[in-house]
Amino acid sequence: MVALAVPVVLSELGWMAQSVVDTIMVGKLGPVSIGAVALGNAVYYTVALFGFGLLLGLDTLVAQAYGRRDHDGCHRWLAQGIYLACIVTLPLMLLIALASFGFAPFGIAPEVAGPAASYLRVLNWSTLPLLLYGGTRRYLQAVGQVRVVTVTFVAANLLNWLGNWVLIYGHWGMPAMGVRGSALSTVLARVLMAASLIGFAWRYERQRGHPLFRHWPGPSFTAILQLARIGAPAAGQILLEVGAWNMATLFAGWLTPVALATHQIALNYASLTYMVPLGVSAAAAVSVGHAVGAGDAERAQRAGWLALGLGTGFMLLAAVGFLAAPGPLVALYTSDPQVMAVGPSLLGLAAAFQIFDGIQTVSTGALRGLGETRVPMLANLVGYWVLGLPLGLGLCFLLHWGIYGLWIGLTVALIVIAATLLQRWRRDSAMPALSR
Numbered sequence: 001m002v003a004l005a006v007p008v009v010l011s012e013l014g015w016m017a018q019s020v021v022d023t024i025m026v027g028k029l030g031p032v033s034i035g036a037v038a039l040g041n042a043v044y045y046t047v048a049l050f051g052f053g054l055l056l057g058l059d060t061l062v063a064q065a066y067g068r069r070d071h072d073g074c075h076r077w078l079a080q081g082i083y084l085a086c087i088v089t090l091p092l093m094l095l096i097a098l099a100s101f102g103f104a105p106f107g108i109a110p111e112v113a114g115p116a117a118s119y120l121r122v123l124n125w126s127t128l129p130l131l132l133y134g135g136t137r138r139y140l141q142a143v144g145q146v147r148v149v150t151v152t153f154v155a156a157n158l159l160n161w162l163g164n165w166v167l168i169y170g171h172w173g174m175p176a177m178g179v180r181g182s183a184l185s186t187v188l189a190r191v192l193m194a195a196s197l198i199g200f201a202w203r204y205e206r207q208r209g210h211p212l213f214r215h216w217p218g219p220s221f222t223a224i225l226q227l228a229r230i231g232a233p234a235a236g237q238i239l240l241e242v243g244a245w246n247m248a249t250l251f252a253g254w255l256t257p258v259a260l261a262t263h264q265i266a267l268n269y270a271s272l273t274y275m276v277p278l279g280v281s282a283a284a285a286v287s288v289g290h291a292v293g294a295g296d297a298e299r300a301q302r303a304g305w306l307a308l309g310l311g312t313g314f315m316l317l318a319a320v321g322f323l324a325a326p327g328p329l330v331a332l333y334t335s336d337p338q339v340m341a342v343g344p345s346l347l348g349l350a351a352a353f354q355i356f357d358g359i360q361t362v363s364t365g366a367l368r369g370l371g372e373t374r375v376p377m378l379a380n381l382v383g384y385w386v387l388g389l390p391l392g393l394g395l396c397f398l399l400h401w402g403i404y405g406l407w408i409g410l411t412v413a414l415i416v417i418a419a420t421l422l423q424r425w426r427r428d429s430a431m432p433a434l435s436r
Contacts, residue, residue, distance in 0.1 A: 001283060001287060001303060001306050001307060001310065002310070004144070004146060004283040004286060004287060005279060005280045005283035005307070005310060007146035007147045007149065007150045008141060008146050008149070008279040008280075008282045008283050009275065009276050009279030009280060009283075010150045010153070010279070011137075011146070011149040011150050011152075011153050011279065012275035012276070012278045012279040012282070013272070013275045013276070013279070014150065014153025014154065014156065014157055015153065015275065017153075017157050017160075018156070018157065018160055018186055018189065019041055019268065019271070020268050020272060021157065021160055021161050021164060022037050022041075022160075022164065022182045022183075022185075022186060023037055023038070023264065023265075023268055023333065024332070024333060025161070025164035025165065025168055025182060026164075026168060026178075026179055026182055027333050027334050029168075029178065029179075031257045031258055031260075031261040031334070031336060031339065032111050032112055032115065032257055033115060033178065033179055034260075034261040034264055034265075034333070034334070035112045035116070035253065035257050035260040035261050035264065036112050036114075036115035036116040036119055036179050037116075037119060037179055037182060037264075038249055038260060038261075038263070038264035038267075039103060039108065039112065039113075039116040039120075039249060039250065039253060039260075040116045040117075040119035040120040040123060040179070040183070041123075042245075042246035042249040042250060043096070043099045043100075043102075043116075043120055043246065044096060044120055044123050044124070045242055045246065046239065046242055046243045046246045047092055047095050047096050047099065048092055048096065048127055048130060048131075049235075049238050049239065049242050050092070050235045050236075050238065050239045051085070051088045051089070051092045051127070051131050051134075051235070052130065052131060052134045052235075052238070053231060053234045053235025053236070053237070053238035053239065054084060054088060054227075054228060054231040054232060054234075054235045055081050055084065055085060055131065055134045055135045055138055055227075055231060056138065056230075056231050056234040056235070056238075056285075056368060056373070057226075057227045057228070057229070057230030057231030057234065057373075058077055058078070058081050058135060058138035058139055058142060058227065058231075059138055059141070059142060059282065059285040059286060059289060059365075059368050059369070060230050060285070060289055060368055060369065060370075060371050060373075061077045061226070061227060061230065062074045062077045062078070062138065062139055062142035062143065062289075063142040063285065063286045063288075063289025063290050063293065063369065064289045064290075064292055064293035064371075065077065065293060066142055066143050066144075066289075066290060066293065067289060067290035067291065067292065067293020067294040068293045068294065071143075071208065071210070072210065074139065074142065074143055075205060075210065075212070075215065075217070076217045076220075076223070077139070077223070077227070078135065078136065078139040078201065079216055079217045079218075079219075080217075080219070080220060080223040080224050080227055081135035081136075081138065081139065081227060082132065082135050082136075083219045083224055084135070084224050084227055084228060084231075085128070085131035085132055085134065085135045086128070086131075087224075088131070089127055089128045089131055092127055093124055093127050093128075096120065096124045096127070097121065097124060099120065100117045100120040100121050100124075101117065103116050103117055106250060106253075107253070107254055108250070108253045108254075109253070109257065111257070112253065112257060112260070115178065115179045116179075118179060118180050118183075119179040119180060119182065119183045120183075122180050122183035122184050122187065123183040123186060123187065125187050126186055126187040126190040126191075128194075129187075129190040129191045129193065129194040130190050130193075130194075132194040132197075132198065133190065133193040133194040133197055136194070136197040136198055136200075136201050137149055137197055139201060140197060140200060140201060140204070141282060141286055142286050142289065143204070144286075145200065145204055148196075148197070148200040149197065151196075152192075152193055152196040152197055152200070153193070155192060155196065156189040156190070156192050156193045156196075157189070159185075159188060159189045159192055160185050160186060160188075160189040162185075163181075163184070163185025163186075163188055163189065164181065164182050164185045166181075166185075167180075167181025167182070167184055167185050168181040168182050168185075169181075230371065230373055231373070232373075233373035233374045233376070233377040234368060234373040234376070234377070236377040237364065237373065237376045237377040237379075237380050240377065240380040240381050240384055240385060241380050241384065243384075244380075244384035244385065244388065244389055244410065244413065245267065245410065247389060248263070248389070248392065248406050248407075248410060249263060249264065249267070251392075251393065251396065251406060252264075252403055252406065254397075255396075255402060255403060258336070258338045258339055258342070259342070259402060259403045261334070261336070261339055262330075262339050262342045262343050262346060262403065263346065263403050263406075265330055265333045265334070265339065265343055265346075266330075266343060266346035266347055266349075266350055266407075268333075269322065269329060269347060269350060270350040270353075270354075270357075273314075273315065273318040273354060273357075274357055274361065276311070276314045276315070276318075277311035277312070277314065277315060277357065277358040277361040277362050278361055278365075280307050280310050280311040280314075280361075280362050280365070281307070281311065281361045281362045281364055281365025281366070281368075282365055283307060283365070284303060284304055284307035284308075284362055284365040284366040284369060285365040285366065285368040285369040286369065287300075287303035287304075287307070287369065288300045288303050288304050288365075288366050288368075288369025288370060289368075289369040291303055291369075292369060292370060292371075300369070300370070300429065301429045301430070303366075303369075304366035304369070304425060304429055305429075307362050307365065307366060308359065308362045308363065308366070308422075308425075310362075311358040311359070311361060311362035312355055312358040312359055312362070314358065315354040315355050315357060315358035316354065316355055316358075318351075318354050319351040319352070319354040319355065320351075322347045322348065322350055322351035322354070323347075323348060323351045326343065326344030326345075326347040326348065327340065327343075327344050329343075329347060330343035330344060330347070342403065345404065346403065346404070346407060349404065349407040349408065349411060350407075352411055353410070353411040353414045353415070355418075356411075356414040356415050356417075356418040357414050357418070359418040359421070359422055360376075360379075360414060360417045360418040360421050360422075363376075363418070363421035363422050363424070363425045364376040364421060366425050366429070367421065367424065367425055367428065370428055370429070372424075372428060375420075375421070375424050376421060379416075379417045379420040379421055379424075380417060382416070382420075383413040383414070383416040383417035383420070384410070384413045384417075387409075387412060387413055387416060388409045388410050388411075388412055388413025388414075388416075389409060389410075389413070390409070391408070391409035391412055392405055392406040392407070392408060392409020392410055393405075393406070393409070394409075395408055395409060396409075
């Protein structure tokens with residue numbers, strides 16, 4: 001489990017590092033630019049990650065085929081995943097483009113709304129590379145080729161950091177593009193990610209004597225529909241979860257630029273630690289899927305519980321880190337005294353939900369290995385949208401607790417979701433039908 005999880009975790013951290021790098025690199029431009037990047041990313045990922053989530057069905061289908069030693073089946077599922085990515089790209093890009101005109105009507109301060117819209121319109125061009133990367137990555141992970149994903153992210157983040165430095169501030173004769181330069185740098189990094197992983201998939205298939213493009217399958221409506229049937233609830237779960245946090249970011253934009261910037265810094269840290277159980281979750285989906293494909297119910301149970309132990313153990317350590325050094329962590333982003341006054345308290349709230357975030361994330365991956373994606377979606381619907389967000393809005397705007405109220409509501413949501421999914425995993429992993 002560790003051998004599979006560690007490269008995946010590093011890849012998830014590399015994924016998160018792109019947003020962290022963008023936020024840090026625009027930090028010198030002030031709280032308005034930090035807030036603009038936060039809002040642009042919030043809207044973009046709410047839409048784009050739905051398409052990314054549709055491809056999570058590859059975790060189940062490729063992993064179970066690999067467990068049955070059906071390597072050609074793995075190849076066929078990769079092809080159908082690529083077709084699905086291409087099909088959904090255009091509607092997603094249209095939605096994102098339309099959303100870029102909605103910041104000012106939503107009530108976002110004008111000095112933030114303009115740069116946020118510009119950032120989002122440039123970032124939109126990374127959608128197809130992002131989805132091609134996503135489909136190829138699920139395939140490579142499911143067949144045990146995880147290190148190449150880590151290598152790709154190291155290269156992409158180095159390119160993103162350099163691109164930010166050149167394009168935001170206008171080095172090497174380039175114009176100073178501000179937040180638009182940060183978005184363009186991310187687009188270029190994602191093109192590299194997609195091309196790199198497709199190249200690794202080609203090399204893997206060639207080594208086993210089955211060249212990727214020489215035996216490339218045509219589109220199968222039935223297969224694409226089966227992939228979407230598993231992936232759609234997973235995509236819905238991601239949309240509900242990420243959408244809840246991004247909606248909280250939009251609501252934070254109703255407060256002040258300082259509150260929005262502080263929210264984004266604390267959210268970046270919470271998202272950074274979340275990448276570790278998210279990587280363990282992917283490892284759980286693959287390991288459980290391999291065991292199910294091989295008809296080994298006991299190994300599937302063991303893989304899921306071991307992943308839960310790894311993910312929640314790390315999140316306990318993360319909570320301790322947030323409580324021990326909140327001030328220095330906030331200072332890595334900015335020395336603004338107003339942000340420094342609020343940030344440590346928000347990190348304290350982030351510490352409170354770390355363990356629950358770990359449980360719900362890893363449980364989602366373990367259940368996906370079984371082929372169960374609907375229950376996590378429903379748990380997120382109730383936890384965030386029926387309980388957490390309404391509670392957070394009430395505390396924030398009715399009781400005037402400000403940004404703290406929003407985060408308390410989201411913490412309650414995570415507790416409810418974690419309890420629900422842990423119980424579901426305990427039940428489903430013990431079912432005799434698992435061995436079929």
